Amino acid sequence: MLKKNPLVVALDILKAEAEVVTSTLREKGHQRFGKIIALALIFGALSYFGLYRPPRQKIAMLAREVEKTRALSEVGAQYKDLRNQLAAAYALLPTMTERDHWLAAALIDSLKAETLNPDMMKPIVEDEAAGLIFQSSMIQLTSGFKEAYQWLMRVERARPLMHVRSLDVQKKTELLGVNIMTADVMTVIPKKRFN
Numbered sequence: 001m002l003k004k005n006p007l008v009v010a011l012d013i014l015k016a017e018a019e020v021v022t023s024t025l026r027e028k029g030h031q032r033f034g035k036i037i038a039l040a041l042i043f044g045a046l047s048y049f050g051l052y053r054p055p056r057q058k059i060a061m062l063a064r065e066v067e068k069t070r071a072l073s074e075v076g077a078q079y080k081d082l083r084n085q086l087a088a089a090y091a092l093l094p095t096m097t098e099r100d101h102w103l104a105a106a107l108i109d110s111l112k113a114e115t116l117n118p119d120m121m122k123p124i125v126e127d128e129a130a131g132l133i134f135q136s137s138m139i140q141l142t143s144g145f146k147e148a149y150q151w152l153m154r155v156e157r158a159r160p161l162m163h164v165r166s167l168d169v170q171k172k173t174e175l176l177g178v179n180i181m182t183a184d185v186m187t188v189i190p191k192k193r194f195n
Contacts, residue, residue, distance in 0.1 A: 094160040114151040136186035
């Protein structure tokens with residue numbers, strides 16, 4: 001014997017029930033069942049609007065809140081990352097309290113560390129732009145290339161930050177292996193630090 005498809009069986013049952021309801025309504029008349037149909041419609045509407053719809057609205061509202069919280073979380077993580085980058089940049093720069101003496105003292109210390117004597121060291125020059133103070137000084141020295149290179153590396157690795165903005169190296173013709181080097185060294189000092 002062949003098994004019927006469960007979907008076909010369910011449809012047959014529904015069809016039979018619908019025929020019973022329609023035949024009963026034809027026999028007895030729809031006035032007799034009017035109150036029951038009206039009550040069924042009222043209870044159906046009450047259960048839809050009272051039980052089914054409010055949770056759906058609440059779920060939709062909670063979904064919007066979750067999305068808003070997720071967006072805030074992403075923005076918060078981005079803010080923390082940018083704040084950490086800013087703090088790292090500030091750690092590399094001199095402070096306003098060091099403004100008057102830091103660059104000159106750092107240059108003198110770096111020259112002493114490499115046992116170099118400058119031929120000339122110009123006073124610190126300041127330029128201000130966009131809340132930053134750019135300090136620079138010109139240094140000229142006569143030395144061998146290796147010593148000059150080591151001094152330049154020391155300046156570039158310095159913390160707080162120093163930067164060789166320009167460099168001019170010329171061979172001294174009368175002395176073999178001796179160079180005249182002119183370096184413009186600068187640093188940046190933020191006028192205001194944001195926390």
